[in-house]
Amino acid sequence: MAFNLILFYLFAAIAVGTTLLVVVQSNPVHSVLLLIGSFIGLAGLYVLLEAPFVAVIQIIVYAGAIMVLFLFVVMLLNAPREAIVRSSMLESGATRAVGALLALAFAAELAWALTRSRTLAMSHAGDTPAFSVPQIGQRIFQEYAFAFEATSILILVAMVGAITLAGRHLSKNDQGHNG
């Protein structure tokens, strides 16, 4: 059982470390690539949580498709390194004081909630198998059939919207960039 805990800390360290690097990187290409590392760490955690279906979806859809889309856009726009600009809002002392106070209150709340809560033991650990892909598929197509259909419409709308938003300038290149 201790082996599981070691794996948890390993994957958690990968996820948190790469995510922190994503946020502090100034080069967007590095950010995208590091986020893929974060997703791989999360996929490992999903395997530990006996959710292999979601782990595979995470790798294929998130790391494989969504991040490639991001990378494609970053390279298409030839995104420059972000200049370090000190935002004037962060400079003012009052904003910082209020922010620090809110952060402290939030941390105290979290600590209070987590120490007070009765933690759930892994229910029936070991004797029930992980939910298999057929089981999940049956539930999605029976109980959640409406949500599934609604999601397909959402994807269709997103596809049409993306094409309308990004593609409409193709025929009027002569207008220049002064928008």
Place this chain on the structure above:
Amino acid sequence: MADLNHYLILSGLLFTIGTAGVLLRRNVITVLLSIEVMLNAVNLTFIAFGRFLGSSDGQIIVFFVITVAAAEAAVGLALVIALFRHVETLNPDAFRQLRG
């Protein structure tokens, strides 16, 4: 065995990093990436609760969250491309032409 609180703390940590990214970064693409981080933190919570309560609902809702995230990324990146054509920058502070 890692218990539920481990996963919840980790998820809170990831969500906080994502929020900090949204608030502090001045690059629209990194802001979108930070939103993905926040979505993933929530997904971890769903999976952890689903596992510890012995239900497969967590995994099913994560499936839907991932589809919504894909749609969000597609529309968000299309908006970024359209905005970049107008102002030639990715700094969100530059997008202020709708101000009255």
